[in-house]
Structure formats: C-alpha cells, structure tokens
Amino acid sequence: MSAHQSHGRTAASIAELGALTRSLAERYETIFSTFRAEAQARADEAATLVDAALGVIELLSAVGLAYGEHFPNQRSIDCAAGCAACCHLAVATPPGVAAMIASYITAHFTDEERGALMARLRDAAAIVEAADDPARLRLRCPLLGPDERCGVYPVRPISCRAFTSPSRALCRRLVFEVTDETGISQHPALFRFHQDATTALQRTARNRGQPAAQEMLAPALIRALEA
Numbered sequence: 001m002s003a004h005q006s007h008g009r010t011a012a013s014i015a016e017l018g019a020l021t022r023s024l025a026e027r028y029e030t031i032f033s034t035f036r037a038e039a040q041a042r043a044d045e046a047a048t049l050v051d052a053a054l055g056v057i058e059l060l061s062a063v064g065l066a067y068g069e070h071f072p073n074q075r076s077i078d079c080a081a082g083c084a085a086c087c088h089l090a091v092a093t094p095p096g097v098a099a100m101i102a103s104y105i106t107a108h109f110t111d112e113e114r115g116a117l118m119a120r121l122r123d124a125a126a127i128v129e130a131a132d133d134p135a136r137l138r139l140r141c142p143l144l145g146p147d148e149r150c151g152v153y154p155v156r157p158i159s160c161r162a163f164t165s166p167s168r169a170l171c172r173r174l175v176f177e178v179t180d181e182t183g184i185s186q187h188p189a190l191f192r193f194h195q196d197a198t199t200a201l202q203r204t205a206r207n208r209g210q211p212a213a214q215e216m217l218a219p220a221l222i223r224a225l226e227a
Contacts, residue, residue, distance in 0.1 A: 031189075035063060036196045043204040049096030050103060052204050056197045057100075060161060063193055075187060077164045084148040085171035086163045087141040090134050092214040093157050093221075094198045095205035101143075102224035104155045117142060117151075118225065124218035134216055138175055142218060157217060158201075162186065162194035 046052035120142035128134045143151045164187035206212040
C-alpha cells in the first residue's frame with residue numbers, strides 16, 4: 001500500500017466517523033426535546049397542579065435512572081444520604097410543588113410534627129422575606145431532620161433533585177466556610193431535564209390562568225399547608 005493510499009483511507013475514516021458523530025449529537029439532542037414534550041403533556045393532562053407536579057417528577061425519576069443506566073463514562077456524583085450541605089441553600093419551587101409537599105406532610109406527619117415544622121417554616125420565611133437577596137442565603141431547610149436527611153424526600157422539590165455535586169467536600173466548603181470558590185458544577189444532562197421539568201409546570205400554570213412564577217420554599221409551603 002502506498003503512502004498516498006494510506007492517507008486516503010485515514011481521511012475517509014475520519015470523514016465517516018465525523019458524520020457519525022454529528023448524527024449521534026443530533027440524536028442526543030432529541031432526548032431533551034422528547035422529554036420536554038412528554039413532561040409538558042403530563043403536566044397539561046393532569047387534573048390539578050399537584051397531579052402535574054407528581055407526574056412530572058415521576059417522569060424525571062425514570063429519565064434519570066435510564067440515563068444513569070445506559071450512558072457510559074458519566075461524571076461521578078458524590079451526593080449521599082446524610083450530606084446536607086445543599087439543604088442550606090435557597091430553594092425555589094414551581095407551581096404545584098409546594099402543594100404536593102403539603103399533601104405529603106398532611107398524610108405522613110403527626111400533629112406534633114406538623115406544629116414543629118410550621119414553627120420552623122415561619123422562622124425561615126421571616127428570614128427569607130427580610131433578605132435583600134434570598135438566593136444568597138445560607139439557611140438550614142425547615143424540612144431537614146435531626147439525622148440530616150430530608151423529611152419529605154419522596155416529594156422533594158425539583159431544584160433539590162437537580163443538585164448533582166461531584167464533591168461533598170466542595171459543597172461543605174462553599175456552604176459553611178469562607179472560600180474563594182464560586183460554584184459547584186452540576187451534571188449537565190440531568191440539570192437540563194430538571195430545568196425543562198420546571199418550565200413545563202410553569203407553562204401549565206400559566207395556561208390555566210394561575211400564578212406561574214417560582215416561589216421560595218418556606219413561604220410557599222406555609223400557604224399550602226394553611227390552604
């Protein structure tokens with residue numbers, strides 16, 4: 001084989017693989033467009049915004065499991081039960097989510113537990129409402145138990161589900177220490193799914209003539225529990 005022929009075959013292989021890569025990239029993007037359509041359909045078909053939130057979160061869970069199972073060479077996620085650094089960050093909830101959590105609390109908490117939770121929620125809401133920038137607060141979540149685990153984990157907010165840190169140590173430094181570090185990178189694909197889920201619930205609320213903006217968790221949950 002001449003050098004000319006070898007170079008020609010190499011160039012042809014590169015061209016072939018490049019075309020395949022472009023095709024796969026386009027197919028990869030259809031994952032997200034398909035998810036957006038399916039999440040929106042579930043939200044729109046639900047009888048209530050609570051049902052919409054439950055349906056969209058169920059879909060999110062299934063998609064996250066499928067992605068983790070079938071895609072190779074994924075970035076590691078260091079999140080684990082009992083690591084509650086992110087539970088001190090501000091949490092906003094899209095339509096339906098606070099009411100969904102309130103329904104879970106009503107069904108699973110005792111009267112004493114609900115009373116103690118309401119007191120913690122009121123304290124947190126007062127701090128949130130007095131803050132110039134609530135998104136920058138470092139405040140223990142009222143739903144966090146003494147064991148450092150979420151008390152409503154099966155129905156936790158979408159933004160909590162989207163948190164996929166590669167380093168628990170980095171989370172603790174950013175939340176509890178003074179540091180020059182500025183952020184925590186999230187799993188890009190999973191974060192996109194959660195953003196699209198939030199958008200679907202907001203669009204459904206807007207289409208039904210209901211408030212569509214996200215709300216801070218503590219005040220939103222107080223209103224839902226008192227409704």
